[in-house]
Amino acid sequence: MATQLKQPGPAPRLRVENYLSGDFAKAENQHLWTKVWLVAGREEELRNVGDFLTFNVATESIVVARGKEGLVAYHNVCPHRGRRLADGCGRASQFRCKYHGWTFNLEGKNVLVQDRDDWQGALDDERIDLWPVRVDSWGGFVWINMDMEGESLTEYLETIPEFLDPFELEKMRFRWKAELHLPVNWKVALEAFMEGYHVAATHPQLLPVAGNDYTQSFAQGKHAHFGYWKDMQPIGTASPRLADGGFRDARAGVIEFFRQIEEDLNAIQTDRDFEAAKKIMDVLPEDVDPMTAMGTAIELGRQAAVADGTDYPAQLTFEALAKAGSDWHIFPNCVTLPYFDGAIWYRARPDSRDPENPDKCVFEIWSLKRYGPGKEPEVQTRVITDPFKEGLCLILDQDIANMAEVQAGMKSSKFRYARPNPVQEVEVINFHRTLEQYVLGQAQA
Incomplete structure (x- = not known):
């Protein structure tokens, strides 16, 4: 059952030791990684x-x-x-x-x-x-x-298949892979992608075309997700945070959104979706409303997928898409953002070359896409040992830029605990509650 973990009383707090303590990292190695x-x-x-x-x-x-x-x-x-x-x-x-x-x-x-x-x-x-x-x-x-005993994978995943099976992730293939060696705790890296609360400050270029960027997040047992369920606005329109800055032509706003996701992230939506979205300039009138513009772009993307030898998932209705939300944390160390014909998948873990060092991790990013039979590319993992000098793409580079500053900032003598947003950062709150139950035997977050 979904829970928002919003309770009266003190604001939620996360122990800084969970990120910085070598003892906590050692306890994770003993009680987490071998048990899940x-x-x-x-x-x-x-x-x-x-x-x-x-x-x-x-x-x-x-x-x-x-x-x-x-x-x-x-x-x-x-x-x-x-x-x-x-x-x-x-x-x-x-x-x-x-x-x-x-x-x-x-x-x-x-x-x-x-x-x-x-x-x-x-x-x-x-x-x-x-x-x-x-x-x-x-x-x-x-x-x-x-752990040779304990729950099956089906039991462990809990409600995740109910929400994510319609995306048919098993029919996607690697579009590209990257492995980053980061000087941060594995949780700092993963949590950069576990909430949408950061978008306005970290990715301001998205605000003119991403609709309402305000999110809600809910726990689903060990796992959690967030979505844009409150005061939904069509893609291609400006965030209410902006006094102005949106596109007067809804078609241009939708195309700009697809362009940013394709060129500045290269994941979730696909190159095929971007090329299809451009066609709305030819098939829709200038005064079309944003919802129709976005819906038409999606349908053109589906037609392009069929022409390419694949399709959009048959069970992934707009209702199923809305139910799933935008982002899932799969406990302990994965996050995914899926779409009709693509997805991005993140995986974080301690650096096995120095496994008890809380200041090091390996962080992987996988871009997935539906391909026609035999059309998937041969993909090699791009290994980046210094991601602060060697960039990936604009959106990911913006996220990565925060990580080292967070790891360093948490070491301040004045920083004793994090204060996550009780509405928009439930993924992070639920993550630490579940993590502490494994590592410490009880939740202290």
Whole structure:
């Protein structure tokens, strides 16, 4: 059941220790990452038997592969002397330790121990196989859980499929991928995308065309979402925060919105949507109302998708789109903003090279798109080690610029706790309440 977590009395507070404490980071490694379902990758990365990827989080490394009977996952460690078996992604018929040659098949079974007779039969076959990890899939994503007991992925996701299944995320493919190494806590990075409250100050260029930027947010169990449900205004019109600045021609406002999202974000809506939106100048009169202009742009985008060999999702009605809202936090470390034929997906985690350092993280951004059969591109991950010198795009660069300043500012002697907005930042509030229940055993936020 959705809750807004707005209660009478003191304003909500978030402990600064959750972001800055090495002890809290260590407790996350012990009590969070090994106990929850985590997105390890996309199914499209594991199409064929033997395809594998590695997923590192905190002190753990997991190898996920396409086995003969489906997806499999194991702790990425040789039981002989502890060397990691795999790195990156690729294809293999077996996993062979490069240290002493112990070898394991895709079912995790040890099939070779060099000079096995030296043990004189003392090796226990069960102990020399790979340690399994639970693996499942939803939305085209591959999920792993290192806790062999507990709730299933379906139980863990709670109401998320009800809201997001209509988007058919499983039919999307990578448009581009980026991996950023940031000098901030993983929560600081993720929370930059968990509320729309920041848009007016951080992305002021959006205000003339984004409609009413005021958001409401609601908890959905462990997860949460926000949307633009109050005093909705059509895309292409100006925010009420502006005294002026909107487009007198609704067609131009709609096209400018699609241009900004395509050229300044390159995600959520697609290049195909932008090109289709431009056509409203030819098919609609100059005095058309903003709602009709936006609706026509969407329909032209759908027609363009059909012409490209795909379509918009059949179950994604305007009612389903409105119900889902604009942005979802999927506990603990993912955020997504989906649309008819595209989506952006964020994933944050501690830097596994220094897993107890609260001032470091790896932050990934995936742009997804529906493609016609065989039209999806070959995508390589763009790795950015200094995102403050190497930019991505205007909107993301604006978000990233806040992060280091937040991490540094929270270390002020005067900053004891954050004060999130009780209406627009429920995603952040609910995040910390749930996080503390895992890490501390009780919520203190």
